[in-house]
Amino acid sequence: MKTQEGYVLALDQGTTSSRAILFNRAGMVIGMAQEGFKQIYPRPGWVEHDPETIWECQFAVAQRAMEAAQVTSAQIDSIGITNQRETTILWERDTGKPVHNAIVWQCRRSFDICEELRAMGLEPMIREKTGLRLDPYFSGTKLVWLFREIPGLKERAERGEILFGTVDSWLIYRLTGLHLTDATNASRTLLYNIHSRAWDSEILKALGIPPAILPRVMASSDDFGMTRRELFGREIPIRGCAGDQQAALFGHTCFEPGSVKNTYGTGCFTLMNTGPAPVLSEQGLLSTIAWDLGPGGVTYAMEGSVFIGGAVIQWLRDELGMIREAADAETLARSIPDSGEVYLVPAFVGLGAPYWDPEARGTIVGITRGTTAAHIARAALESIAYQSYDLIAAMEAECRCDIPSLKADGGASANSFLMQFQADILGKPVFIPEVNEVTALGAAYLAGLKSGYWSGLDDLALNWRKKREFSSEMTEERRNRLLGRWHLAVEAARSFK
Numbered sequence: 001m002k003t004q005e006g007y008v009l010a011l012d013q014g015t016t017s018s019r020a021i022l023f024n025r026a027g028m029v030i031g032m033a034q035e036g037f038k039q040i041y042p043r044p045g046w047v048e049h050d051p052e053t054i055w056e057c058q059f060a061v062a063q064r065a066m067e068a069a070q071v072t073s074a075q076i077d078s079i080g081i082t083n084q085r086e087t088t089i090l091w092e093r094d095t096g097k098p099v100h101n102a103i104v105w106q107c108r109r110s111f112d113i114c115e116e117l118r119a120m121g122l123e124p125m126i127r128e129k130t131g132l133r134l135d136p137y138f139s140g141t142k143l144v145w146l147f148r149e150i151p152g153l154k155e156r157a158e159r160g161e162i163l164f165g166t167v168d169s170w171l172i173y174r175l176t177g178l179h180l181t182d183a184t185n186a187s188r189t190l191l192y193n194i195h196s197r198a199w200d201s202e203i204l205k206a207l208g209i210p211p212a213i214l215p216r217v218m219a220s221s222d223d224f225g226m227t228r229r230e231l232f233g234r235e236i237p238i239r240g241c242a243g244d245q246q247a248a249l250f251g252h253t254c255f256e257p258g259s260v261k262n263t264y265g266t267g268c269f270t271l272m273n274t275g276p277a278p279v280l281s282e283q284g285l286l287s288t289i290a291w292d293l294g295p296g297g298v299t300y301a302m303e304g305s306v307f308i309g310g311a312v313i314q315w316l317r318d319e320l321g322m323i324r325e326a327a328d329a330e331t332l333a334r335s336i337p338d339s340g341e342v343y344l345v346p347a348f349v350g351l352g353a354p355y356w357d358p359e360a361r362g363t364i365v366g367i368t369r370g371t372t373a374a375h376i377a378r379a380a381l382e383s384i385a386y387q388s389y390d391l392i393a394a395m396e397a398e399c400r401c402d403i404p405s406l407k408a409d410g411g412a413s414a415n416s417f418l419m420q421f422q423a424d425i426l427g428k429p430v431f432i433p434e435v436n437e438v439t440a441l442g443a444a445y446l447a448g449l450k451s452g453y454w455s456g457l458d459d460l461a462l463n464w465r466k467k468r469e470f471s472s473e474m475t476e477e478r479r480n481r482l483l484g485r486w487h488l489a490v491e492a493a494r495s496f497k
């Protein structure tokens with residue numbers, strides 16, 4: 001039943017919390033609930049979640065969001081799902097019971113498996129087909145680990161008794177009983193060919209993964225079945241699904257090739273729409289499916305991430321005790337006119353694209369007798385912008401295009417000093433949207449497009465309203481000087497090994 005007051009429910013299953021948000025036709029939030037869940041660290045570098053907890057927590061927040069907004073299931077047009085990507089779950093087809101905890105994207109346990117596959121010379125083939133790197137981050141080698149470690153699992157999988165899914169699949173399975181995923185999530189598994197848009201039999205064979213475990217790959221805006229009646233008292237169609245970063249790109253309405261979003265969270269995730277064909281990167285950026293809107297509607301993206309983004313501010317707070325809360329970094333940074341030639345490279349866990357230097361370490365250069373906590377805080381904030389600049393410059397080089405502007409979201413995008421400095425150092429405007437919940441909004445848009453709640457991309461683009469715009473106020477000469485000094489600092493971080 002489509003009513004005037006209908007809403008779209010987005011389920012946003014993140015790494016540390018589950019959220020549910022109800023959106024209206026204007027793309028405004030009308031109800032929301034959130035709940036954190038337990039992170040399991042069995043060993044240093046290993047991260048797991050309990051799949052049952054993920055499901056229970058996600059279902060609970062969906063109900064709470066509806067209660068908070070006093071919306072009944074009859075008023076929900078459709079559901080869109082967005083999720084932490086790459087996290088790997090295996091469960092029994094018959095009982096729906098997980099056979100192991102979810103292995104989270106951050107988990108490094110399959111590092112040795114990646115090295116083995118690299119030694120076998122498989123990396124170029126895998127990169128070419130999947131657009132990804134041979135890294136523990138992606139689901140494929142996590143699966144190899146599970147099949148090696150759990151006795152008898154492979155035989156059961158070959159008999160069709162075991163199902164695999166990323167978190168989207170897991171939730172859809174619990175909601176509907178169907179075993180499905182979408183193209184964006186599939187494109188993060190290391191098993192999916194982004195050119196032919198199918199599970200890749202050569203890779204499956206090389207990794208020893210039984211094809212019987214794989215979900216059917218749907219478009220991102222598609223019919224993912226109906227929720228079981230007992231859940232919400234009525235069947236509700238699921239019509240949208242995308243990995244969190246792709247959903248954010250969609251939620252920002254980055255529909256034009258060359259449009260870019262950056263999410264400033266713990267790390268920063270930068271995605272650029274590259275249009276109907278993937279751009280395979282020479283600089284270590286990833287190529288991925290941005291969204292699939294059905295026949296002829298596949299859009300690709302180039303992706304890069306900054307490992308330590310907002311986390312450098314947490315470090316100032318928790319390890320250095322320099323600030324009480326994250327927002328204090330801005331006050332400190334603004335108490336001085338510039339960083340006094342101090343540069344901080346937060347290579348705490350090495351550097352990602354475009355450097356890919358796992359051995360680089362955090363470095364502060366340019367310290368004098370007059371350097372204060374304010375200089376360090378300012379340099380820390382600036383480092384988030386410099387690292388994002390490096391990604392965006394690499395994207396421009398790869399696609400030989402000029403990125404006109406940047407759309408920003410995430411916790412640290414609340415920092416106006418950072419956003420202004422980002423605009424200055426890019427020499428491009430940075431836009432902050434009115435609705436900061438762009439990830440959930442993207443999932444809602446995908447669902448509502450399929451059901452006709454929104455009529456098309458133009459309709460959605462009209463919904464995008466800017467809250468703030470930061471324009472570059474820096475001369476090119478100064479920008480070039482600062483960037484030159486930043487790159488010297490990066491060299492320092494890379495040479496101390």
Ligand code: ADP
Nearest residue numbers: 265266310311313314326327410411412414415
């Ligand atoms: P995630 O989704 O990765 O958990 P969030 O989008 O919630 O992250 O953002 C949290 C991050 O943003 C933290 O690392 C925090 O240090 C940083 N952050 C939050 N507010 C500010 C601020 N005002 N200035 C700078 N960084 C901030």
